[in-house]
Amino acid sequence: MDLTLKIWRQASAGEKGKLVDYQVQNISSEASFLEMLDVLNERLVREGEDPVAFDHDCREGICGACSLYINGRPHGPDKGITTCQLHMRRFKDGETIVIEPWRAKPFPVIKDLMVDRSAFDEIIQAGGYVSINTGGVPDANAIPIPKRDADTAMDAAACIGCGACVAACKNASAMLFVSAKVSQFAVLPQGKIEARERVQNMVAKMDELGFGNCTNTYACEAECPKEISVSHIARMNREYLSAKLVSQIE
């Protein structure tokens, strides 16, 4: 298939960017979206041009490295997948595809379609863990956990940290990401011990980094490649309110 690509090109963070048109020919409909970009890049290199920079790694939908805002949607038109799992059979011959980077203040563009998502790491560092050290822990089966809770925790923990929720949200809010981690620990007994501090610290860090607010549009859930539910946002809200209400003044 032949396609017209309109790709955001930006040499570096400080420079101005713009959409540039590229034509690609003879793309197999069985190729993945990123393989299509590989074909373009290989041609650009041969022609002595600067290839398009984009983040990617595992190419099986789990590392969360790939991003891309494709035709107005994070990870492209299909539901429940990442860009690397998107295949060209999803597009029509002759179609024009607009490819942009994630857009959010805390996700500055590094080059072309690459953005800096270290803000997510900072949020996790603010409290996305159980503060235990290696060793000295009880036997694994000493902490029985209802299957339902373990499943809920797993639903939340499935987050790959790709940032599609932020990219999709009209407010560039990171609530789905943050709530997925808060929620995972909130339902597990291991996480309950620090639950109050965790939710307050993580939310404070999220706000400090300049993410927008949640206005419950649910675009995040619709675009999440792991289909993480907004019920986790509600759980975080609940956790946050109750933590704020009961926590002592220090």
Added chain:
Amino acid sequence: MSLAGLFLISFLVVHLGINLLILFDKSLELFNQAAHFMATNPLIQLFQYVLFFGFILHIILGVVLQLQNWAARPVRYQKKGYSEQSYFSKFMIHTGAIVFIFLIIHFANFFVKAKFGHIDSITYDSGTYENLGLLVVELFRDGAYVIFYVIAILLLGFHLDHGFQSAFQSLGLNHSRYTPFIKGLGTVFSILVTLGFIAIPLVIYFSF
């Protein structure tokens, strides 16, 4: 935000209830009686300030949130997204702003007149009241005003449709069993409130 919103929703119910009295009693006695009660009862008077505060809070918070949200995405997308699930949620600030303008006009028309202006009195068997009902009826004889009113209320309805369930979500009140019900209830509520408010000018315009 959500608490203020839910509070305003409760106000809407009371407001609508009283307004609907116009339709049930063409002599406007019931309505005027209720309006009189609202204007004179000390508790209600006190509550008026709470309500006023609720409005201000809701508006200020809404504007602040929106400003923060715009700031969170300084560079916009060239190709706009269309992935939002809850359609009206995209336009809360817009519907909110128009409702706010409506509110000011509405205030000027009724509240300010009732409070500070002069309104003719009318005497019923039950007593003498300011004839606020007549003010309403006369205003709604103006077709242009009716159209404006209806549009504003429709937008309020859209605002409510998202706002109602959104408030529950923001308060963390989400449950696999009740959330679908709350969403449904929110929509039904918004439709009823919208229809209720719209019915008044339409009925007045066409049949009074």
Added chain:
Amino acid sequence: MVKLDAKIPQGPLAEKWTNYKAHQNLVNPSNKRRLDIIVVGTGLAGASAAASFGEMGFNVKVFGIHDSPRRAHSIAAQGGINAAKNYPNDGDSVYRLFYDTIKGGDYRAREANVYRLAEVSNNIIDQCVAQGVPFAREYGGLLDNRSFGGAQVSRTFYARGQTGQQLLLGAYSALSKEIKKGSVKMFTRREMLELVVIEGRARGIIVRDLITGKIERHSAHAVVLATGGYGNVFFLSTNAMASNGSAAWKVYKKGAFFGNPSFTQIHPTCIPVHGDYQSKLTLMSESLRNDGRIWVPKHKEDAEKIRKGELKPTQIPEDRRDYYLERRYPAFGNLVPRDVASRAAKERCDAGYGIGSTGLAVYLDFEDAIKRLGKHVIEARYGNLFQMYEKIVDENPYETPMMIYPAVHYTMGGIWVDYELQTTIPGLFAAGEANFSDHGANRLGASALMQGLSDGYFVLPYTIQNYLADQIRVPRFETNLPEFEEAEKAAKERIEKLLAINGTETVDTFHRRLGLIMWDLVGMSRKKEDLEKAITMIQELRKEFWKNVKVPGKNEMVNPELEKAIRVADYLELGELMARDALVREESCGGHFREEYQTEDGEALRDDKNFTYVSAWEYTGEDKEPKLNKEPLVFEFIEVKQRNYK
């Protein structure tokens, strides 16, 4: 020949690790603060080691090539992690896990290391659960297990089909906690270019900042390499795009020995290759073999019709199907170890029974399992894998059998390390897939996660202290020492050289060509002439690469082509060493299958008399033949037998 000392502690097998810990040297808390450790890599081994070092009080610097430590390729492991908990009460024990692992590795791993691995496996599960890793559970609230290849017990703990992800996120959370605390400093988007050796000890590294191109120097008292495997030498593999062997290769060239480089695991259940634009292969978890049955048509004419698209697999009646694993290995059936399953698939396809448009695929069929258990059970167990398959292949595996074919997945070979995970360069340690240690010639499913976390959480935190105990008087190193200058200069020169070639072929073209040589001649089945041919071909390709590769742009920018070029340049040397190792090892064992050495019914034929050793290759200089050192493997506690899964 250098005498390789594996430093295996004295005493009975089950007491070696306990004895070691009881008598090793330790570093007291106030001294820990004065000691720096560099960890390269943030996968299971790297993240868990770095977090543990930080908790203990060392000063830790961690380097990763990704934008976040959470993206390391451990994240992609699907099936599970083994442990000898014996929760299902089906006869498991530390000894049995040890035995299965040694046997699975075809008796080419060190007894003491493997026993320790089995021993600490239980601690790993405890640790991960305490971190909040959401392992699958039974209705009673206790942990669930499933079976994996090469074992007759259910000892695999799992978190849906995302076990690697959940374990890595656990280690990442521990790492994040330490970063927050300030004990660990994280350097993202850095690629290691050189190791700095001062007076014979590893004292630092040179890295390239992948955003600015800046070359940086970092010093420490010890360096831990946890940089994963080198499966991408094959171009097509299940490894992530950025997974590479360069760090390992750089330390090899600085004097660390390379152990068993030819031991590569070809995983039997991957989605077959479908086009020449393909950038990587996707694994379908081994856990699928719990319920899926593998078959090809019994008659060649059926296979041919399927290849032409004239017949559908569902139209082949039961009596015209050949469930070849069940036929050949009735005891283990579809759950034979990976090397056995892969070779059996290749054998069928080479014999003309393969399916798919290329004839290089076999079926993995869930029809029986769906009939027996119901679709919902299969969906609960493998839903995400089925969805992944459908997205790639565009076929519904609930209705038509999956097509699978073996693909490069893991490298058992790696930097040679002793019992303490220390390489032949003092102060340089290697952990996880980057070292050669515990899997012998073939790794069992769900053991990679176990080894990575064992090394990081429970082995290195002890053994590194034994090394650092006499380093407490050594002050921090300045990075303006001549050794740093030299290492940086070497790294810069190499980059400049690559950028200056300005040839006509892209890096990927060379990588693809190397991959084909490796797959065809140093792949699933190897023979002398092929290996010799491979060595010559790789040498020629390497020369061509250095004359004709085109690397655009400059160093001081985001330059993925340059990153790839640096890695491929190393693969072009590493590939040759793999072929050499395969050539020298004149036996078949585990994943290393030499056609000349097989039993009458086509099973791997070991030569225990001559090859019960670890090959530890020593670098001797540019374009010089490397030297082979041998670490003899002594089996004191188990009897070495012909592997039998029948």
